[in-house]
Amino acid sequence: MPKSKPIVIVANRLPVQRVGDRFVESAGGLVTALVPTLKARGGAWVGWPGVSTPLRRFRFENFRVQPVHISEAEEDGFYNQFSNRTLWPLYHDAIRTPEFDHSWWRPYVVVNHRYAKAAAAVAPRNGLVWVHDYHLQLVPAMLRSMRPDVRIGFFLHVPFPPEELFAWLPWRERILEGLLGADVVGFQTQASARNFSRAAREYNLAEGTDTELAVGRRKVRVGTFPISIDFQWFAEAASKPESLREASLLKRRLGASRKILLSVDRLDYTKGIDLRLLAFEAMLKRKRVRVSECVFIQIASPSREPVHEYAQMRVRIEQLVGRINGEFSEPGRVAVHYFRRGYTREQLAAYYRAADVMIVTPLRDGMNLVAKEFVATRSDYSGVLVLSEFAGAARELRQATIVNPRNIEGMADAFETALNTSKRDARHRMAILRTIVRRHDVFEWADNFLEALAG
Ligand code: ADP
Numbered sequence: 050m051p052k053s054k055p056i057v058i059v060a061n062r063l064p065v066q067r068v069g070d071r072f073v074e075s076a077g078g079l080v081t082a083l084v085p086t087l088k089a090r091g092g093a094w095v096g097w098p099g100v101s102t103p104l105r106r107f108r109f110e111n112f113r114v115q116p117v118h119i120s121e122a123e124e125d126g127f128y129n130q131f132s133n134r135t136l137w138p139l140y141h142d143a144i145r146t147p148e149f150d151h152s153w154w155r156p157y158v159v160v161n162h163r164y165a166k167a168a169a170a171v172a173p174r175n176g177l178v179w180v181h182d183y184h185l186q187l188v189p190a191m192l193r194s195m196r197p198d199v200r201i202g203f204f205l206h207v208p209f210p211p212e213e214l215f216a217w218l219p220w221r222e223r224i225l226e227g228l229l230g231a232d233v234v235g236f237q238t239q240a241s242a243r244n245f246s247r248a249a250r251e252y253n254l255a256e257g258t259d260t261e262l263a264v265g266r267r268k269v270r271v272g273t274f275p276i277s278i279d280f281q282w283f284a285e286a287a288s289k290p291e292s293l294r295e296a297s298l299l300k301r302r303l304g305a306s307r308k309i310l311l312s313v314d315r316l317d318y319t320k321g322i323d324l325r326l327l328a329f330e331a332m333l334k335r336k337r338v339r340v341s342e343c344v345f346i347q348i349a350s351p352s353r354e355p356v357h358e359y360a361q362m363r364v365r366i367e368q369l370v371g372r373i374n375g376e377f378s379e380p381g382r383v384a385v386h387y388f389r390r391g392y393t394r395e396q397l398a399a400y401y402r403a404a405d406v407m408i409v410t411p412l413r414d415g416m417n418l419v420a421k422e423f424v425a426t427r428s429d430y431s432g433v434l435v436l437s438e439f440a441g442a443a444r445e446l447r448q449a450t451i452v453n454p455r456n457i458e459g460m461a462d463a464f465e466t467a468l469n470t471s472k473r474d475a476r477h478r479m480a481i482l483r484t485i486v487r488r489h490d491v492f493e494w495a496d497n498f499l500e501a502l503a504g
Pocket residue numbers: 077078313314315348349350390391392393394397416417418419420422
């Protein structure tokens with residue numbers, strides 16, 4: 050059975066971080082998904098510790114942690130520039146113009162090679178290696194040339210772009226060859242899987258169907274594996290007396306009769322934070338809902354700050370928050386609360402529980418776990434989810450109120466309707482949403498992928 054086989058995870062970041070003189074598990078979706086699997090099977094995690102001082106390999110619980118050293122100059126070329134200024138915007142519908150700079154490609158190749166070498170060194174004979182995300186798309190082929198005995202899986206957490214956009218990339222064939230080195234290539238949605246298969250055929254690197262490609266005599270399976278969350282954890286955390294106390298304290302402090310609209314994101318231009326603020330402003334301008342009746346909370350965790358486009362988005366958001374509050378806030382009744390900081394998962398669970406309307410409106414998102422986390426916390430079946438049609442999650446969470454994040458007036462309508470949704474209607478929709486997320490949790494996701502990989 051695949052469950053018994055050790056695995057090697059290769060991901061940009063390690064699942065642990067240094068706190069004082071010891072290592073603790075970091076927060077985040079991938080860690081939640083894979084650390085329990087790794088603990089059960091044993092194996093290794095290859096990744097970047099996020100610091101430029103070299104670290105030796107060590108054991109954590111019952112798996113091995115294999116740090117990959119990246120110098121500061123490489124971090125800039127590989128991570129800030131090529132990963133986050135070329136690939137990230139290109140793969141998210143070119144929401145920001147991707148930059149194609151040949152001096153960034155070299156560090157991308159060099160660092161990918163280092164990850165492949167580290168994986169080759171720790172993978173057991175005939176073992177399973179699972180590579181993650183857009184930072185490491187060359188690793189599958191590199192690893193195959195070093196270790197033809199291992200089974201290699203690759204999962205892309207972000208969207209794979211349509212042909213017309215992917216064609217912009219000067220290194221498009223190299224990226225495809227890298228990915229086609231895997232035995233299984235997984236995506237969040239069918240659209241992404243199809244885009245990839247079509248690109249592979251378009252550039253004559255593979256033949257076959259949207260779900261099974263042939264590269265020479267070798268088969269590459271292309272599949273859809275929508276990632277999820279630890280439903281049980283969020284459901285239980287949000288129902289604990291401390292969380293319920295925290296949530297009702299928050300409601301009291303904001304004004305017990307006011308309905309809470311909540312958004313939680315990394316501060317990223319793909320998340321559509323500015324457009325949803327404009328939609329909230331448009332709703333207030335209509336004067337059918339007043340700040341005495343509602344409040345908008347935007348939680349945004351700082352992210353990729355050295356990248357110019359991120360710094361620019363922060364300024365834009367902060368200006369908009371200032372403008373809206375200047376116009377609409379009243380003494381003791383602030384229209385928009387903006388918290389630019391990270392929270393613990395427990396704290397987030399209490400915020401989710403306090404919200405009446407959860408607004409998740411990215412311009413493009415591979416999946417969006419926040420939407421699923423919100424659903425999991427609503428064990429009282431209350432609350433309305435407003436969800437962008439451009440989030441992978443919209444393919445599954447069809448009972449949400451689906452919106453086009455570029456339609457400001459349409460979003461303002463959706464917010465108003467959400468605030469006025471009857472308890473009965475909300476309950477009906479939440480029951481279906483919860484069933485979907487409960488059934489398809491992150492452990493099922495990992496099992497499905499690993500089963501496909503084990504062949
Ligand atoms: P992305 O992977 O693009 O950041 P997701 O919504 O899929 O978007 O995942 C974001 C994850 O980060 C979620 O698990 C969410 O709980 C967490 N997160 C988002 N904002 C914060 C924050 N301010 N503090 C702590 N965790 C956060």
